[in-house]
Amino acid sequence: xxxxxxxxxxxxxxxVAENDDGSALIYIDRQLLHEVTSPxxxxxxxxxxxxxxRLEANLATPDHNVPTTDxxxxxxxxxxxxxxxxxxxxxxxxxxxxxxxxDIRQGIVHIVGPEQGYTLPGLTMVCGDSHTATHGAFGxxxxxxxxxxxxxxxxxxxxRQKKMKNMLVRVDGELGTGxxxxxxxxxxxxxIGTAGGNGHAIEFAGSAIESLSMEGRMTICNMAIEAGARxxxxxxxxxxxxxxxGRPFAPKGEQWDMAVEAWKDLHSDADAEFDRVVELKAExxxxxxxxxxxxxxxxxxxxxxxxxxxxxxxxxxxxxxxALQYMDLKADTPITSIPLDKVFIGSCTNARIExxxxxxxxxxxxxxxxxxxxxxxxxxxxxxxxQAEAEGLHTIFTEAGFEWREPGCxxxxxxxxxxxxxxxxCASTSNRNFEGRQGQGGRTHLVSPAMAAAAAVxxxxxxxxxxxxxxxxxxxSEVH
Amino acid sequence: xxxxTQHTGLVVPLDRSNVDTDAIIPKQFxxxxxxxxxxxNLFDEWRYLxxxxxxxxxxxxxxxxxFVMNKERYQGASILLARENFGCGSSREHAPWALExxxxxxxxxxxxxxxxxxxxxxNGILPIILDHTxxxxxxxxxxxNEGFKLDIxxxxxxxxxxxxxxxxxxxxxxxxHSLYNGLDDIGITLQQEDAIAEYEAExxxxxxxxxxx
Numbered sequence: 001x002x003x004x005x006x007x008x009x010x011x012x013x014x015x016v017a018e019n020d021d022g023s024a025l026i027y028i029d030r031q032l033l034h035e036v037t038s039p040x041x042x043x044x045x046x047x048x049x050x051x052x053x054r055l056e057a058n059l060a061t062p063d064h065n066v067p068t069t070d071x072x073x074x075x076x077x078x079x080x081x082x083x084x085x086x087x088x089x090x091x092x093x094x095x096x097x098x099x100x101x102x103d104i105r106q107g108i109v110h111i112v113g114p115e116q117g118y119t120l121p122g123l124t125m126v127c128g129d130s131h132t133a134t135h136g137a138f139g140x141x142x143x144x145x146x147x148x149x150x151x152x153x154x155x156x157x158x159x160r161q162k163k164m165k166n167m168l169v170r171v172d173g174e175l176g177t178g179x180x181x182x183x184x185x186x187x188x189x190x191x192i193g194t195a196g197g198n199g200h201a202i203e204f205a206g207s208a209i210e211s212l213s214m215e216g217r218m219t220i221c222n223m224a225i226e227a228g229a230r231x232x233x234x235x236x237x238x239x240x241x242x243x244x245x246g247r248p249f250a251p252k253g254e255q256w257d258m259a260v261e262a263w264k265d266l267h268s269d270a271d272a273e274f275d276r277v278v279e280l281k282a283e284x285x286x287x288x289x290x291x292x293x294x295x296x297x298x299x300x301x302x303x304x305x306x307x308x309x310x311x312x313x314x315x316x317x318x319x320x321x322x323a324l325q326y327m328d329l330k331a332d333t334p335i336t337s338i339p340l341d342k343v344f345i346g347s348c349t350n351a352r353i354e355x356x357x358x359x360x361x362x363x364x365x366x367x368x369x370x371x372x373x374x375x376x377x378x379x380x381x382x383x384x385x386x387q388a389e390a391e392g393l394h395t396i397f398t399e400a401g402f403e404w405r406e407p408g409c410x411x412x413x414x415x416x417x418x419x420x421x422x423x424x425x426c427a428s429t430s431n432r433n434f435e436g437r438q439g440q441g442g443r444t445h446l447v448s449p450a451m452a453a454a455a456a457v458x459x460x461x462x463x464x465x466x467x468x469x470x471x472x473x474x475x476x477s478e479v480h
Numbered sequence: 481x482x483x484x485t486q487h488t489g490l491v492v493p494l495d496r497s498n499v500d501t502d503a504i505i506p507k508q509f510x511x512x513x514x515x516x517x518x519x520x521n522l523f524d525e526w527r528y529l530x531x532x533x534x535x536x537x538x539x540x541x542x543x544x545x546x547f548v549m550n551k552e553r554y555q556g557a558s559i560l561l562a563r564e565n566f567g568c569g570s571s572r573e574h575a576p577w578a579l580e581x582x583x584x585x586x587x588x589x590x591x592x593x594x595x596x597x598x599x600x601x602x603n604g605i606l607p608i609i610l611d612h613t614x615x616x617x618x619x620x621x622x623x624x625n626e627g628f629k630l631d632i633x634x635x636x637x638x639x640x641x642x643x644x645x646x647x648x649x650x651x652x653x654x655x656x657h658s659l660y661n662g663l664d665d666i667g668i669t670l671q672q673e674d675a676i677a678e679y680e681a682e683x684x685x686x687x688x689x690x691x692x693x
Contacts, residue, residue: 156666
């Protein structure tokens with residue numbers, strides 16, 4: 001019999017019951033809550049007269065709506081204010097631990113979870129947010145759910161699920177200078193498409209993935225959903241355990257030793273069989289830039305915008321034509337000629353300390369191009385912000401002409417005041433380039449933090465590999 | 481949740497692939513703390529020519545005459561045809577809430593994104609997967625025949641065309657059962673309380689660090 005994949009192990013470990021109708025009841029160890037997808041879940045509990053089954057299995061923080069400017073006067077937008085207030089009220093009423101807006105630990109849920117050691121290897125974890133796949137970087141089965149399932153987990157600590165198929169994405173070799181985790185995951189999405197991972201849990205493996213820091217692995221798993229997969233995974237190794245050790249919610253003492261022993265099995269067996277295997281060579285990956293309105297519409301920075309006339313599939317051809325029209329771009333022109341208006345460095349994909357160091361290594365000693373209307377850096381949490389300031393990164397950014405903001409989701413989805421105006425092009429370290437995602441009529445280009453910083457400095461995309469970087473910062477940020 | 485047993489309705493063809501949930505219901509409407517009222521803002525950025533914000537009187541906003549759902553012949557449609565990977569992106573359940581509030585009972589496409597597909601079943605909407613050839617036929621027939629309706633029978637798992645042709649579709653038994661009977665999923669799970677408690681007791685021995693706070 002073939003061995004088990006990491007996903008198989010996590011699934012079996014959380015199986016409460018297998019039902020006759022082919023569904024399974026799966027135990028959910030922990031849930032993250034934020035203000036956008038939880039109010040209706042709490043309301044559902046209230047209407048049904050139910051209570052959260054295990055309070056300690058939930059951690060909340062507001063992130064989508066919070067302002068990234070001065071917060072001393074609260075939230076100006078009354079609708080956003082009510083939503084954040086509703087989260088506060090629900091958490092207070094039921095006794096759920098919440099890092100409120102004025103707490104230094106507040107931030108984007110997917111940055112806060114790992115930072116606090118609330119995310120642990122071997123867990124099942126959900127959140128009413130598709131980027132929950134991020135936590136799979138710790139060898140945890142983590143996936144996004146809708147609000148009905150948020151309520152389901154609150155009430156029962158379980159979900160009715162179907163087992164997914166197993167996909168292995170293997171990236172072997174050594175990543176080149178200036179090539180980051182973001183470029184790897186964009187290249188993967190370009191390869192398999194935005195629906196390529198539908199119905200699958202993707203395990204990312206290979207020497208290039210192993211060599212990544214935990215931050216890099218989180219960036220990769222974060223965007224598994226952009227390839228259609230609800231679950232992204234990386235096997236547990238020494239880096240995982242080292243990262244978790246000593247964090248506030250991590251096990252301590254004897255329990256720590258016991259946990260580490262249990263976590264050592266969190267990898268796919270050597271003879272495990274996957275339903276699909278995709279292999280990429282690290283050496284083939286160069287910095288990536290999306291040109292269109294789906295993350296699969298991606299090209300290397302030295303490439304050209306595609307020509308729909310060369311596409312034989314009529315649905316894809318129409319998709320390219322529609323995207324070119326929306327993005328106001330011309331076929332066969334270089335990626336480096338795309339005009340840019342704004343730059344956004346942030347989001348659950350790329351707002352961890354390493355991402356900020358990577359961008360700072362490019363920004364140091366340089367200035368944002370006068371043709372860029374706004375360049376902003378939004379740390380992923382209050383603690384990331386504090387750490388960055390302790391390292392002096394904020395000074396590097398502000399001296400270069402970037403705005404240094406308070407933590408939150410910000411312009412990734414523009415639910416707060418940070419957004420693109422219609423027609424503006426933005427170099428963004430976020431995860432989605434859908435129409436209107438960063439503001440109605442806005443045009444998003446997804447890139448790594450280093451590429452975004454380089455674009456800010458030059459006013460257009462450049463190949464970050466050709467820039468001289470601050471050596472010290474480049475070293476710590478692994479942009480070697 | 482409202483049960484879905486049988487439905488006959490007007491069909492509207494949305495001939496686009498990779499329709500994401502940001503397009504189905506843009507982010508500014510996600511600030512609502514209610515489950516209802518999202519219908520007027522379904523596909524807001526495609527449907528209207530101006531920028532929509534919560535609280536606007538949508539009846540006074542300029543409609544985009546080129547958007548298929550605004551065409552006179554598709555008014556009152558309750559079955560949506562779409563292309564590959566419908567509902568990709570964000571997990572927002574506001575997307576099926578908006579479809580449901582608008583009056584959509586079923587979405588037919590060659591494939592769906594996983595989270596959206598799952599969310600539909602929680603809200604009385606039947607997502608149906610059909611092969612590309614059948615989808616092409618449905619798109620052609622809908623566009624060629626004004627007032628084109630389909631009759632969907634969940635129990636029999638069939639779609640009947642106006643000419644009497646019958647298309648069969650698959651649906652997982654557990655999802656079918658819940659949707660057909662309009663069941664409360666949480667209620668069903670709570671019936672397995674003994675199994676959950678037994679699992680927790682066992683897991684708290686294996687992984688005590690998850691149970692000690």
